[in-house]
Amino acid sequence: MSISHDFRLSRRAVLAGSAGLAGAAMLPRMAFAEDQPPIGTWPAGSSGDTVNIGVAVPRTGTYAEQGEDELKGWELAVEHINNGDDLMKQFVPGLTKGLLGKQVALQVADSAAKPNDAVQAEQRFISENKVVLMTGSTSSAVAVALNHFADQQKVLYLAGISGSNDTTGKDCVRYGFRQNFFGQTAAAALGPVLVKAFGKGRKAAFMTPDYTYGHTVTKSMNDYLTQNGGWTQVTDQVSPLGTQDFSQYLTNIANSGAEFIINVNWGRDAVLSTQQAKQFGLLPQMNLVIPYQIPFLAKDVGADITEGVYAATDFWWTQEDQYPLAKMFVESFLKKYGYRPEWGAENSYVSFAHWARVVTEAGTFYPPDVIKTWEKGETMPSLLGDVHYRPEDHQCIRPVVIVKGKKASDMKNPEDFWEVLEVVPGEGLMQAPDAFGCKLGSYT
């Protein structure tokens, strides 16, 4: 039943896209763009047979494992754009091979999740490869830095994994877009589930990484739980990114009277803090909550720790049973890489697919035209049904998936860690567009 429903949607998307393409061909936009003075890497970056995309992704350090997963998502998307894959055609109606007649190539550098490294790498890609698009981030600190860099350079930037409210909030820019869920939407989706499952007036200890992602996610989560559930934050253990020994933080939590550990740490920090919480006997005595799910966490710490754990996420592979595009993606990814994709790869793939769609519809790589086309906010497919971007802050309005850790004995295969409880529609989760101080800059 759901398959025919989604097929109808995707067909509608195809029709809408075709209409857009036809419109693009008729309007004098191309000629208009070509009359413009050069901006950013345009037109140099798109004058040859190939357009380059600069990727600054962590391949070392705390977020390396998640960075590699993201990178695979981008690689698969580029391959699908270049060979006109059927899945990519669902996003980009009329796609043949390549984008606007050009092959797409990735230039990849290791950011180590450090903003300076990421900006330097992208600077190099702009100078040497004239990249038409930048992406990368598994840390919102990098996303925020690249946002501002993109705006200065007038080169488009698509956030990779970035959970901070600031990325499309106070640090939003005209040249930056984000597909994935974030602190506010995670809290608004997961909060009601927690209050319903555990009741009001509970005590929670937060574990927060000390940068924009950690602080905004903790604030959103805590605001929701205190205001709507009467929960109390008994302690907030703030640790630097890359912490290895969490003993002093866990000792504080052990003495705090907390019933819940809301662990906002991410990447290896999340793995280590969670493993050590178990070593200290805090788990399973306290309930673990993961507001911003970490790819591979369950695999790394084991199902005995994640059993019964509530988490919010962008995508979980078992959703292939409900969503045909998700099924195509999971099968494609599994075939190429030998494992089922985590949400980092999903975000990478979908955000590139959205970019390819918008560029095709704009009929040009000229950044202001691409941005204006994106800002029309038209409905487009995702792996979880139709989504759209808000013109005011460039945030994709997309569902948030609530999952709960499965018992090891209930897992149907070694990657079947999470059970999808709910897919919460994005519209009701969003803050007002200006609530986090977003002011987009100029187009040129």
Add this chain to the structure above:
Amino acid sequence: MVNWANFLSQLFNGLVQGALLALISSGLTIIYGTLGVLNLAHGAMFMLGGYAGWVAYTYTGSFIVAAIVGTLFVMVVGVLMERGIIRYFYNRPPEDQILVTFGLGIVFVEAVRFFFGSQSESIPPPPGLVGITHLGFMVYPTYRLALFGIVVVALLVLYVVLYRTRIGMIVRAGIEDSTMVDLLGINVQRIFMLVFGIGAAAAGFAGIVNTPVVSIAPDVGEPILVQTFVVVVIGGVGSFPGAIIGGLIAGEIISITSMFNPGYAYVMLFVAMTLVLMFRPYGLLGTAGRE
């Protein structure tokens, strides 16, 4: 969480953290004290110990074999490093020594990354040391308790070697005045090699016994290097007892500050180092002119 129960818990936790820092720092300090070389590859030695032990564990499944292999491997690396490279830098300016050891550290980290990837790896605690122990005032991971004991024993072994053996006496004499030791007809070169090996082995051993606690990754030594530097500066450069005192002080500063505000734990560590540098520039147990 400022209360007595938490204070006691943090005090104890600081002791355990501090003991490990003391062990790693003692390796750094005896190398510097004897050879005058600031080994910036010391964090990489810590990491190498973890990886060598992990490889041994993968093949044998024995934690004890892992600990022995990890330690010996890093000792051999230390000896080769000293014979192959470091000894040519004894008469070079300190900045050259810093650059070459820093470079070697990068080489070790990237070599491990090349062979084993960037993902973290771990070794489970030995059977019998899994689970938690009730201490009355807190529950504590059993392996961490055991780790404290293991580190104390390792420090005692180092103490015996340095203070109760002829070699140790020569090493300590070398720390005070290596030229004089040379003039007395002792083969200082061989002693230097041995000291470098022992210093590296201390880091390697710490690396492997710490693996069940925090797991390993190629960059696991970076923060450790910074912390051991602070410990050595607080305790007194070149002083073995200083490294122990410095390690314990650093562990307590991190833990106790965390009780008030964990965000300031490392800030306070550097504040303490700054205060020591201002009022006792040679460290708590260091002596002026020792290089």
